[in-house]
Amino acid sequence: MSDRTDPLSFLSPPRTVTDAEGRDIELRELAPENKEHLVEMYLAFSPEDRAQGIPPIDEKDTRKWLELVIGEGNFNIVAWHEGRVVGHAMLVGDGDEDYELAIFVLQAYQGAGIGTEVLRTVLGLGQQANIDRVWLSVERWNSPAINLYEKTGFERTKNTNFELEMELELD
Amino acid sequence: MHSLVGIDGSDLSFKALNEVAGRARGAGDRFTIAVYSSGDRSLGDIEADVRDRIETIGVDASIERIETDPGGELIELTERDGHDRIVLPGGEKSPVGKIQLDDTVEFVVLNARTSVTLVR
Numbered sequence: 001m002s003d004r005t006d007p008l009s010f011l012s013p014p015r016t017v018t019d020a021e022g023r024d025i026e027l028r029e030l031a032p033e034n035k036e037h038l039v040e041m042y043l044a045f046s047p048e049d050r051a052q053g054i055p056p057i058d059e060k061d062t063r064k065w066l067e068l069v070i071g072e073g074n075f076n077i078v079a080w081h082e083g084r085v086v087g088h089a090m091l092v093g094d095g096d097e098d099y100e101l102a103i104f105v106l107q108a109y110q111g112a113g114i115g116t117e118v119l120r121t122v123l124g125l126g127q128q129a130n131i132d133r134v135w136l137s138v139e140r141w142n143s144p145a146i147n148l149y150e151k152t153g154f155e156r157t158k159n160t161n162f163e164l165e166m167e168l169e170l171d
Numbered sequence: 172m173h174s175l176v177g178i179d180g181s182d183l184s185f186k187a188l189n190e191v192a193g194r195a196r197g198a199g200d201r202f203t204i205a206v207y208s209s210g211d212r213s214l215g216d217i218e219a220d221v222r223d224r225i226e227t228i229g230v231d232a233s234i235e236r237i238e239t240d241p242g243g244e245l246i247e248l249t250e251r252d253g254h255d256r257i258v259l260p261g262g263e264k265s266p267v268g269k270i271q272l273d274d275t276v277e278f279v280v281l282n283a284r285t286s287v288t289l290v291r
Contacts, residue, residue, distance in 0.1 A: 053262075
């Protein structure tokens, strides 16, 4: 029960963790030469796991979207397993000193605790970069994601009929 | 078809206007423009741009100004004037690229009795 009151600590990359399936997962900051690995992950992404329109479905839009999120000034963590990218978390500047968070894990790697570790790591990276505040929006029906964010210390700031907004002070 | 198109001054809302106006001109449909402000721009500014735009396209449309509570007022207008459809800008994106529906869109989608078209 202590999880509910003590948010998870944030850890900076690189790290290696073992997931619930016994797979060794490496968490690293995205290197420019690994961009194609990230494209591959999103091309393998299943459409029903999209959230609020991302990732885009076709390759051209996916590449365009990735250019945006991996652009200068943003922070990206990738999770590696056996030479493939299987998870990705990003902090994208909102032009107002704060950062929006988004996170995706490949279907076959969901439910094994990787999302939690990718999240802790991207927040560790954000903390290292002296980011003050991180926010996100999540579909209201997505309880697994909402639980994960709450466990990490995110608090609800705005509720609409479709989405929930949450924020975290990184200090 | 008599559409009501909501214009909040965003680029997407002018895209919505172009689509509705283009179709109306082709099909001889009527449409009404409801102008409201959801950001920094004043209602007068937005309305002036709307008048320019419809003049350029070469269509005739009546313009309604909505001062407060755009969601509720759009529904009222539709009920009062019997529009068949409401067209709104509905695809602004967050910094990570997620589609964001503003309060007006959300209210209209949940409360309209007519069809609602969100332009992206």
